[in-house]
Amino acid sequence: MKKLSFESVAKLASHLSLTLGAFLFAPLSLAAFPDTAVYPWEKSIEVLQNAGVVAGYEDGTYQPDKVLNRAELTKIVIESIYDEEEFAEAAENCFSDVQATDWFAKYVCFAKSEGIVEGNPDGTFKPANAINQAEALKIVLNSFYDDIPTSGDDEAWYQTFLDEADYQGMFYFEAENAAAHEVTRGEMAYFVAWNLDDELEDQIAYEDFTGEADYSNDTFGFEPMTADECYEDEYFDEEDQMCYLTCEEGDDSCEADQDEFDSWYDNWDENPSDHAEGEASNEDQNVIYSVEGDQITYKETTGIPTIKVGDLWENTEVHQKTWERVKKVIPAELRNRIVEYRLFTDGESEVDAFVVPVGDPENGEWAVAVDILDAEQGSTQEDGPFSLVLVHEFAHILTLNIDQMQPGVMVDDETDDDFCAPNVTLSEGCAKDDAFVNIYFKKFWGKKMMQEARAAVAQESDAFYENNAEAFVTDYAATSIAEDIAESFSYFVMKDKPTGSAVKDKKVQFFYEFPVLVQLRTKIRASLQ
Incomplete structure (x- = not known):
């Protein structure tokens, strides 16, 4: 397995400057880019910036949503791993649309010689095309890791790279449309920074993604139910892979229980929990x-x-x-x-x-x-x-x-919001980067809101909730982030997925980003029936 040493990070600066536009070199610990604050991949970009890799465009921005092309990403990856002398003389007419005089020829042709890229069946490379995620994962993973197997005969050619990303614990984007998704500069930062070395891996392995990410590497190990797990009075639903209660014809008591349960689901949120x-x-x-x-x-x-x-x-x-x-x-x-x-x-x-x-x-x-x-x-x-x-x-x-918590870290004062920074500080400890509550904190809370909620509780004041009523599913949720995520989770389990755009709706929608929690929701609802 190839893993990039941290010393190799410095080499990335030159190709990012040349390839991605009017970039400037960056000293360590610079301020964050103005257009990446609270950005889902801000931490990955920050790691590259502090390593001296990027400083952004001349106007100071990073432009994380700008899409890369195939030649640009190939150059980034090759220069991040290999020494100049290894690919300096590699330029040739290696594809019908790659000429030896092209600026990217030495990178593309060297990548071809190393088996990192193969090109298209018609003999082209299409260097100017926007790079999709299947292509990006192939280039990145073939560069960083050895001996990735080929996809099965009945699988798409890129399936092996999705599987390898899962195996490595690296998220990819839009699991339902993984191949066609076009990779942006922000996502490139995630892919490259995550693979740099183990010291960085723990810091940036899991990010707060927008859209559907693949969270198949969960820690809970849920498996679909089988018919053997159903009780005598239950039937097995093949589509849902769940056991459901069935009522015999004329069993008024059973039907009454089901009616009561259905009514509960329809009306429970009118009376929030205490x-x-x-x-x-x-x-x-x-x-x-x-x-x-x-x-x-x-x-x-x-x-x-x-x-x-x-x-x-x-x-x-x-x-x-x-x-x-x-x-x-x-x-x-x-x-x-x-x-x-x-x-x-x-x-x-x-x-x-x-x-x-x-x-x-x-x-x-x-x-x-x-x-x-x-x-x-x-x-x-x-x-x-x-x-x-x-x-x-x-x-x-x-x-x-x-x-979900960092091991061995005890919090003496949970009001010290900087104790676990940049992660959320809780009485239970410091949340891990990929903890549900930490991602929730970065999406919906932040330090200022934590302080305002704490002050309102101390003063026994309703002002914080009243000023932010559209952000909380109940007034009790406004007392702390721990109670907020628990109340929102209750709505996630008990109600249909909300379609509104209020913050409180987005909080419930948040849990649907995690397939493991969706499966958990199904299990709880079936059990309650």
Whole structure:
């Protein structure tokens, strides 16, 4: 496998200056380009800029959306890897439309001799054509990596390069139209910078993409369901690859349940959820179960009961039934993160549930706590079925687990927004570059908004939400980024995809960019049925 050494970065400056227009050489740590601030591939461009690779056009811009042609990208890649003496004499009439006198001839002909490019069946290279993603991936990956296999007989010629990008963990753009997508200068920066070396790879491997990116290298390992996984009262839908409840003719109870469920989906958002703002007091009674897989085992009862709940503290049947409700919103693939199940109460319609990390933070273990009174009464507050709350709580585990946080980083003061910069700072730690909450932070929040939300909570003021009502699905979402992403995730799971252009709609649409989350949504909805 070929990997470019960091020392090779300096060589990129010359070809970018000559190939991509009126570029200027750049010293290290320059200010960001004015047209790349909050740009999806800003970090990749910044890495190249700070490495002395690019400084932009004479007007100071980078023009990240400008499309490259085939000759330009070939020159970029060849000069980034090979020494001048290796390709200096390579110019020849290697394609019918590439003459030895062309400025790009030595790069194209050398690439052909190295097996990096092959040209078209008619013997042309078409150097001035805009380069599409299939062609770009072939040039980039053939240059950086050895022994990429050919595509199968029944596959498109470029499929092997999409597969190699997946294998390397490198995103590509517009997964549904990957071959035809024309590559821009911003995307070129991502492809080149990502492949430079391991030191850079960790910093820029995953970016906040617009459009559909391929997120097939997920960390959850979801697999489509099979018919064997269906219960006796379920049928298997081949198209959805999911199990659904079926009602026998004349089974009024079953049909009533389905009607109630359908009505819930249609109307639940009229009554948003009320997520826990903190844990119940340690002085209150807690019934604690240990969790292993799908099973719960009584562990202990702590505290003193301060609220009368009848026999609910001792009613293990109710405890088990409530646990079954928790299981419905947490797929088995992720349920092993939960090691403790707690039951508490603070009375009706206060804190319904919460989740909290337990034990050694590096183990990534969580406790789920449920208000037994609210759960047993189906939540008498006007917020719809209690499952709403549980979906919200699951979103915290999904977005704040150790796969999403940088390992070994403890945050002493979550109000220090610069502690994890440029990533988001949370009480759970510093988010990884590719964490859902970090991408969400860069898309929708930023440091200034974090500070405004925190100040509003401290002052018990509604002003922040009222001034930004179009940005949040509920007023509770405006209290913090952790609650915002969890509330938006609840809307993603429970409702149809919004078509509006308000920020709150875009937040829900955000989750559809991740196929693994779309599949998770399908599983939860099917389980709740």
